[in-house]
Amino acid sequence: xxSTVSVDGVVQRWEDLRLQDFAQGFFFGAGFFTTFxxxxxxxxxxxxxxARLRGSLAAFPTAVRAPALAxxxxxxxxxxxxxCLEADPLLGPDxxxxxxxxxxxxxVLCTFRPLAPDFESLHREGRxxxxxxxxxYRRAERTVNHKxxxxxxxxALLPRLPLxxxxxxxxxxxxxxxxxxxxDGALITPPLAAPCLPGIxxxxxxxxxxxxxxxxxxxxxxxxxxxxxxxxxxxxxxxLAVGVPQLLGQALxxxxxxxxxxxxxxxxxxxxxx
Amino acid sequence: xxSTVSVDGVVQRWEDLRLQDFAQGFFFGAGFFTTFxxxxxxxxxxxxxxARLRGSLAAFPTAVRAPALAxxxxxxxxxxxxxCLEADPLLGPDxxxxxxxxxxxxxVLCTFRPLAPDFESLHREGRxxxxxxxxxYRRAERTVNHKxxxxxxxxALLPRLPLxxxxxxxxxxxxxxxxxxxxDGALITPPLAAPCLPGIxxxxxxxxxxxxxxxxxxxxxxxxxxxxxxxxxxxxxxxLAVGVPQLLGQALxxxxxxxxxxxxxxxxxxxxxx
Numbered sequence: 001x002x003s004t005v006s007v008d009g010v011v012q013r014w015e016d017l018r019l020q021d022f023a024q025g026f027f028f029g030a031g032f033f034t035t036f037x038x039x040x041x042x043x044x045x046x047x048x049x050x051a052r053l054r055g056s057l058a059a060f061p062t063a064v065r066a067p068a069l070a071x072x073x074x075x076x077x078x079x080x081x082x083x084c085l086e087a088d089p090l091l092g093p094d095x096x097x098x099x100x101x102x103x104x105x106x107x108v109l110c111t112f113r114p115l116a117p118d119f120e121s122l123h124r125e126g127r128x129x130x131x132x133x134x135x136x137y138r139r140a141e142r143t144v145n146h147k148x149x150x151x152x153x154x155x156a157l158l159p160r161l162p163l164x165x166x167x168x169x170x171x172x173x174x175x176x177x178x179x180x181x182x183x184d185g186a187l188i189t190p191p192l193a194a195p196c197l198p199g200i201x202x203x204x205x206x207x208x209x210x211x212x213x214x215x216x217x218x219x220x221x222x223x224x225x226x227x228x229x230x231x232x233x234x235x236x237x238x239x240l241a242v243g244v245p246q247l248l249g250q251a252l253x254x255x256x257x258x259x260x261x262x263x264x265x266x267x268x269x270x271x272x273x274x
Numbered sequence: 275x276x277s278t279v280s281v282d283g284v285v286q287r288w289e290d291l292r293l294q295d296f297a298q299g300f301f302f303g304a305g306f307f308t309t310f311x312x313x314x315x316x317x318x319x320x321x322x323x324x325a326r327l328r329g330s331l332a333a334f335p336t337a338v339r340a341p342a343l344a345x346x347x348x349x350x351x352x353x354x355x356x357x358c359l360e361a362d363p364l365l366g367p368d369x370x371x372x373x374x375x376x377x378x379x380x381x382v383l384c385t386f387r388p389l390a391p392d393f394e395s396l397h398r399e400g401r402x403x404x405x406x407x408x409x410x411y412r413r414a415e416r417t418v419n420h421k422x423x424x425x426x427x428x429x430a431l432l433p434r435l436p437l438x439x440x441x442x443x444x445x446x447x448x449x450x451x452x453x454x455x456x457x458d459g460a461l462i463t464p465p466l467a468a469p470c471l472p473g474i475x476x477x478x479x480x481x482x483x484x485x486x487x488x489x490x491x492x493x494x495x496x497x498x499x500x501x502x503x504x505x506x507x508x509x510x511x512x513x514l515a516v517g518v519p520q521l522l523g524q525a526l527x528x529x530x531x532x533x534x535x536x537x538x539x540x541x542x543x544x545x546x547x548x
Contacts, residue, residue, distance in 0.1 A: 018290075018293060019293050020289055021293070026299050026376075028423070033301070136415060136417070137412065138412035138440075140409060141410060143426065143430070148426050149424075150426030152302055152303040152422050152424030153417050155302040155337055156417070167413065
């Protein structure tokens, strides 16, 4: 993580931040966060990330101390991002990497990190998924619909990256991504009630309506149906889309191409929404 | 919270602690905590609290960075507790209140707070339970068996204090306590697989084997069975046992007396285990 951060829009050094100012986030995970891609200084889908943060704060008005709403408006965040990048020669106005906004204790904390070392290879080669985690999520459990600082359930599943299922053996998501499966002529992703995170990339693909000629559809995916999948990728706001060339022992060579097409759709949309 | 804390056994000021030293606990809830009662400088059931912390760390060896094991041995913790109390005139060697140990980022943080204002009245009058939270827990979900910094699911249910049930409509626990119900001549508490936290007070009562002449038993409690309850109390390490004089609309006048007897059993055991 880079030393330059911002708290409530004010550029600071990470090393100077006090635990006492983030106590509820620490002791209870009482806060939310979002992780976004920055390309050459440009944050992707920032408005969507902020809308989701504001939505989570509105859903838990007493449990999480919200910051002043003005601190989560797009212009304010864009401006503080710009000032952070300009303040740090290790970042710079053309920084490409990852930004994270964490909201807790009435504050907005913005931090930065480089892209993961495997970023390029993930796109080139994809990532096989070979395990299932059947014990974590409950159908319609609403905290999963929010990216909270209480992220331990997901954190504890890294780096295994299992497919998380609910008690009805339906696919929910991965710890760090939503999942899309090509089945029966459609591109299918589990509904929010699975439960799963309303991922930014997931939402953009649903808004896009069609990808690679396939209608994008939300519906429950029984784990057993994955054996009929023709292709598969997972999506998040940083990697956008990553192909799954092997899914629970089954080779899916079409996945890389499908992920590439999803990525192109996401990148095109990012430019339009900038 | 009091200003005097300890980190890795070293007395410090809460205001001086840096977020960077507790980053995994903050960003992911990747840590565990335990909250214990201190009576006149004496921590109750400290060995049990530490054993549970060590057990949680052992259950998640890669997800949570454990501190040096020596920092969680009873003598070391007792000693740093004593030094904290002696260092702060607002605490003092005869302090009665609440201690909290949080373990994350390879560190042990000990903090102190006074007893809640309603501590006395909770024992005298009990606390009615009039609501149910049916959407949070999944049977056998193992993270609930650990008191993690990712405590948001429970935190978000305060101060409502609902009975949390699983997808099979079985009673699990309250956000801050285990539950005991007098039914069919026994004192029954849900099993860990409900799921529920392996509470310290819960464990002591199970070890006690009988309370108020009733055998103490772990078994699944369907929500519907609560209408047959003759008495009810909830247990945690700070309040020990609190009577439930009204349970989902049903008056249970015997609850206060039963809670008093459970409290006496717990206090007696605390002295023996000191």
